[in-house]
Structure formats: structure tokens, C-alpha cells
Amino acid sequence: MADNNLILEIRDLRKYFPIVGGLLGRQVGLVRAVDGVSFSIRRGETLGLVGESGCGKSTTGRAILLLHQPTSGEVVFEGQDLTLLPTEELRKLRVKMQMIFQDPYASLNPRHSVQKIVGEPLMINGLMKPGSPELRARVAEMLQLVGLDPFYMRRFPHEFSGGQRQRIGIARALSINPSFIICDEPISALDVSIQAQVVNLLQDLQDQLGLTYLFIAHDLSMVKHISHRIAVMYLGKIMELTDRNELFNNPLHPYTQSLISAVPFPDPKLERKRRRFILKGDPPSPANPPRGCVFHTRCPLAVEECYTIEPEFHEIQPDHYIACHLADEKGSSKIPEKTVLAAELA
Amino acid sequence: MNTILQVNDLVTKFYTVDGVINAVNGVTFELREGETLAIVGESGSGKSVTMMSILGLIPTPPGKVENGEAIFTSFGSSHDLLQLTPAELRNVRGGQIGFVFQDPISTLNPIMTIGEQISETLTRHLRISGEEARERTVKLLAQVGIPDPELRYKNYPFQFSGGMRQRVVIAIAIACTPQIIIADEPTTALDVTVQAQIVELFRNLRESLNVAIIWITHDLGVVAGLADRVLVMYGGRIAETASVDDLYERPQHPYTMGLLGALPRMDESDSKRLVSIKGTPPDLLIPLRHCPFAWRCDYAFDRCWEEVPPQIEISSHHKVSCFYDLEKGEPRDG
Numbered sequence: 001m002a003d004n005n006l007i008l009e010i011r012d013l014r015k016y017f018p019i020v021g022g023l024l025g026r027q028v029g030l031v032r033a034v035d036g037v038s039f040s041i042r043r044g045e046t047l048g049l050v051g052e053s054g055c056g057k058s059t060t061g062r063a064i065l066l067l068h069q070p071t072s073g074e075v076v077f078e079g080q081d082l083t084l085l086p087t088e089e090l091r092k093l094r095v096k097m098q099m100i101f102q103d104p105y106a107s108l109n110p111r112h113s114v115q116k117i118v119g120e121p122l123m124i125n126g127l128m129k130p131g132s133p134e135l136r137a138r139v140a141e142m143l144q145l146v147g148l149d150p151f152y153m154r155r156f157p158h159e160f161s162g163g164q165r166q167r168i169g170i171a172r173a174l175s176i177n178p179s180f181i182i183c184d185e186p187i188s189a190l191d192v193s194i195q196a197q198v199v200n201l202l203q204d205l206q207d208q209l210g211l212t213y214l215f216i217a218h219d220l221s222m223v224k225h226i227s228h229r230i231a232v233m234y235l236g237k238i239m240e241l242t243d244r245n246e247l248f249n250n251p252l253h254p255y256t257q258s259l260i261s262a263v264p265f266p267d268p269k270l271e272r273k274r275r276r277f278i279l280k281g282d283p284p285s286p287a288n289p290p291r292g293c294v295f296h297t298r299c300p301l302a303v304e305e306c307y308t309i310e311p312e313f314h315e316i317q318p319d320h321y322i323a324c325h326l327a328d329e330k331g332s333s334k335i336p337e338k339t340v341l342a343a344e345l346a
Numbered sequence: 347m348n349t350i351l352q353v354n355d356l357v358t359k360f361y362t363v364d365g366v367i368n369a370v371n372g373v374t375f376e377l378r379e380g381e382t383l384a385i386v387g388e389s390g391s392g393k394s395v396t397m398m399s400i401l402g403l404i405p406t407p408p409g410k411v412e413n414g415e416a417i418f419t420s421f422g423s424s425h426d427l428l429q430l431t432p433a434e435l436r437n438v439r440g441g442q443i444g445f446v447f448q449d450p451i452s453t454l455n456p457i458m459t460i461g462e463q464i465s466e467t468l469t470r471h472l473r474i475s476g477e478e479a480r481e482r483t484v485k486l487l488a489q490v491g492i493p494d495p496e497l498r499y500k501n502y503p504f505q506f507s508g509g510m511r512q513r514v515v516i517a518i519a520i521a522c523t524p525q526i527i528i529a530d531e532p533t534t535a536l537d538v539t540v541q542a543q544i545v546e547l548f549r550n551l552r553e554s555l556n557v558a559i560i561w562i563t564h565d566l567g568v569v570a571g572l573a574d575r576v577l578v579m580y581g582g583r584i585a586e587t588a589s590v591d592d593l594y595e596r597p598q599h600p601y602t603m604g605l606l607g608a609l610p611r612m613d614e615s616d617s618k619r620l621v622s623i624k625g626t627p628p629d630l631l632i633p634l635r636h637c638p639f640a641w642r643c644d645y646a647f648d649r650c651w652e653e654v655p656p657q658i659e660i661s662s663h664h665k666v667s668c669f670y671d672l673e674k675g676e677p678r679d680g
Contacts, residue, residue, distance in 0.1 A: 052537035052538065052539065052540075053537055161626040161627075163626060164626070191388040191389055191564065191627065192388060192564060192566070192605055192608050192609070193604060193605060193608050193622065193623035193627075194622075194626070195608065196607075196608035196620040196621065196622035196623070197622040197624075199610075199620055200619060200620055200622055203619070218537065218538065219538075220538070220612065221567070221609070221610045221612040222610050224610065224612050224617070225610030225612075225617045225620070226617075245615045248612065248615070258539055259538060261542070262539045262541065262542035263538060263567070263612055264545075264567035264568045264570060264571050265567060265570060265571075265611070265612065265613055266566045266567045266570050266594065266606060266609045266611070267570055267594055267613070268570045268571070268590045268591050268594050269591065270570075270613065271570045271571030272571070274571070276542065276546065278539075278542050278543055278546055279539045279542075279543070280543075282507040282508070282509055282510070282537075282540060283537075
């Protein structure tokens, strides 16, 4: 690949899950969890992926690691298309890609000690021998890195709180020195005061180790805090992708605007002044997505072409991508003034 | 404004095999007519147990309300809710006090149509005919924003989406024109765009029904746009209580300050590093002998480890349970 600066490039990624039904277990439909997603991630940056539940953001993360075999599309990691690689080659590359999971209670084996959990990626990849002093030293180093006392190595997950467990999960992901980490809702199961601890830790580790993150979450304010660029997903497709401040100050997609409008600010005076842009209804099912633009059923601004023609995901301004018929080339949207945004309050 | 609910020195404990869980350790607060009071706290802070104690919903055993009173004043007469018989309490719950819980799917009966569920509440509390209950149910469904209420009357909960189900639960809560609605994390299970719809619905209902709302949540963001007053709970105690403007502008408790600092500000373009509160929430198995927050507090000094701080009144609408004066940067006098 020409651009050395890109660590990951995804082209037209699709992941469909079959719906089986009836006596014979025949396929009766398809859930289009991820339906043609393209984006790239630069080395050392954090790309935030936001969306509501069921929009396919976690499936996208899993499909990148081939934890779900993609239905179609390319996943180019450091210049190699993972979907075409033989298993052996893939295993070697996977060492550089790790994942941090949402639920710190379900993602750690309760029967394994912390030492086994954190050391397992090293053992599986044959980098260190079980029980060797190097392994123990490496586990101790990792625990220290995430702010846990190496003394806890022999303890078991149930002896830790949610925040500490998430730190163990982070230590496990880091143990084999990856360059790219997918964080799948890493803080949504934690209390507010603990969320800040984990987010700060992730940012410190990025600075220290030069990591690249794909940060998947539904909380737009937290995603904006940690990400350099943000992709907004809806019903298996990316609606808008741009720099985090640009997304907030100049959101061009009506869905992005409504998402921003729906996030409450922790400031009573500001909240009272806000004019809200509240969407009607709920997201449709990905098993039966609407024709045309997938957002048209909830879009207050939809025009005729939105019902029939699917908008193309294209670059409307440098580094600002959008899939909407209403945003014009000059970058200003055709969206009426009254759908006001937070940025206009200041 | 008149006080409609006065809770004094409430203590609730759970007797489990692991020991005694000190869930609520002396909580005192009041709710005034027509106001929206938010109770904010993290998991285990005692915010839900406080409300369940008042409504007689604590499973006994293992739970036990050991002390306190909850004076509910309605139409000129006052009762201590904690002294009422179960039958009397059932008349209050769903009648003068309505409630909305976090998870609408487990609140609703899956094998009853939603129309029947709302009508049931009406006939149970108001002694009206089935025909009249049906008419009022259809009106209620329309009032909470459910399209085609006539048709939807015959639907079952599984035919509704999460946000629509929560609207049905709200319709049940307001069915008997209550004076108080207790909403326990009503938007936590919902997506942001749907959460915004439900918050907006509450704003409108508050205006049209003039009902007092107790909004229990962990989300200081939603509270800012909805509440009149806020109560911050920590370790089964009230850490701070203030009007919503005061709390966000001049937090007086180190915990409140920490919570506000831990929230990312989407309205600022440079993200500052988040303030994190060190350590983990308190172990409620240990009886309370000192300030529950002392373990995690940067300002804790000798006195914080010796006694439990009482509520100190800073102004007529601002109370804090802390020995340290954050504004002066030194321990308080007295």
C-alpha cells in the first residue's frame, strides 16, 4: 500500500448473519449487521465508532479481527488483506491486533489466576514458556503498567472490582506488544468515577506505547473525548466520518445532529438554553432495512430521493465523509436553521 | 411550596450469609410539591434501596428497614409510609405514588395486553367501570405519545420497542393522577436518541400534571437538564444536596466535584484530562464509623476518620456532609 501512515484500511466490509427458521432449519432471511463499511485508521490515532445498539459497531470490530468471518470486503492491516491470508500467516499478524471487551466479568476466565490470564497470549503464540521466569517478569511488568500491584498475580478475577478487572483485560491485550487495539465498549459496564480511570489509562498507554485504537462505544461524549476522528454508524452503515471537533461543530448528517442533540451536557444553564432536535421512533431492524437511505424512516428532512436512492458515502470536504443526499458540495448542509445544534449556543 | 414527602433518618440493612450489608445509613431529605428531585449515585450508593424502603418493596428477609420515617402528606392528611399495613401501602403505590423502573420488559406482564395492564391499575385504584377504564386507557396511551392508541390497546409488550414499552410503563405510573412519580433509572436501558424522547416526555408531563418527580440515576448529564434539586448519595449516605445550578457550579463535596470532573465535556473543543476518583466504591459490609468517602478523598484529615460527618447547611438550599471547606481550602470550623 502506498500510504505508509495507514495501519488499517477497510473496504466495503459486509457481515450478514443468516436467520434460520422452520422445521428444517432453512435460511429464511439475513441480518445485515454490517453492510458496506469503509474507513481507514492512521498509525497512532484513535478512531471512535459510535452508534446505537444494534447498529453493527461491535460486529465491525469483530469482523476486523476475523472473529466473525466477513461476508465480503477487504480488511487491509499493514498492507496485507487479512481475508486472503492462510491461517498460519494470519496467526502471525494477529499478534499485533488485540481486543478489549465490554464486560469485565464475562471476559476473564474465573478459574484462571491473573498470571495465567495475562500470560496466556504469550504462551499461545509460543513467545514464552509456561512457568518460565521471563513470563512471570513480563506479567509483573504488564500489571504495573496498568496500575495494578504485581503481588496480585496469583489472585483470581472474583477478587477484583469491575475497574480492576478491566485493567487486567487491558494488561492481557498489551502483553504481546500489539500495535492496534480494538476497544469494544470498554467502559460502559463501569461506574462513572471508574470510567475516568480507565479512559485516562488508555490515553496514557497510547502516549507511552504509540498504540492505535478503534474505540467502539455508544456514549458520544466519551468517544469525543478519547478519539481523534469519529465515525457515526447507523443500521450497518457509516453515516458520517470526520475529525472530532469538525463532527461536533459542523455535523452535516441529520443523524449526527440528532445524536449530538440527544447527549445531555452536565451544565444546567446550557441545558435550559438548548433547542432540541429529537428523533421520532426507533431504529428499524437490520433484518429488514429500509430502501434508499437507511435513515429515511426517522429523518425529519427526508426528500423524495431519500426513499429510493441509497446515498453514496463520499468525501464532501477534505477529511469529511458523509452518506446523505442533503449535504451539498460546499460543505454547508441544506438542513434548515431551526434544527439547531449545541455548537450554535456558545 | 409544601413538603409532600419528608424522609427522616432512614436506615436499611440486608442480613446475608456474608454479613450485614449497610445499604442505607441514615438518610434524611424532603420532596416538595411539583418539584423534580434527582438522586444521583453510583451502583451500591443506596439510591434505589432508599426508594424501595419507602415504598415497602424491600424483600424481607434478608432486608430490613431498621429505623426512620417517611411522612407522606396528601390532601391535608399525613401518614408515615413505613408504618402502613401492606394493604394500605398497596393503595398508595400505583395510586398517589406512581413509579417507573429501569427495565420496561420485566416491569410489564408479557401475557397481558398493555391495554389490560393499564386498565387494571385504573379499576384497582379508582373503582370505575371497565368501559370507563378502557376509554381512559386509550387517552393515557395517546398522552404518552403512542401512535394509534386504539389499535395498540390490544398489543402485547413484545410487540413494542424498548422506548415504547417505557412509555406504557409511564402511562401506568400516571394513570391515577399521582402526586409523586418515582423513576428509577428510567432511561438507562435505552439508546441515546430514545432516552432524549423519554426525558422530553417527562418534561411535558411535569408541566401538564404538576406532579413531583424523584429521578434516580447515575447520569449527571440527564439531571442537569431535568432536575430542580439534586441529592448526591455515596455509601448509603447523602453526600450533598443542592439546587441544580448550585450543585454544578459550586460543588461542595469532594465526591461531587470528582464526579463532575470525571465527565467528558462535549461542548469544549480541547479535551482536558478527566479527573478520576482514585480507588473503588466502599465495602458496605463494614459498618460506618467515619466518612464513607474518606478512603478515596484527597482532602481527608484526622476528623474524617473519626466521625461520620453530619449534613452542614451552607445556604438555605445547599447542604453538604463534609468536614472540609473546599472554597476556603481548610477544615470547617466546629
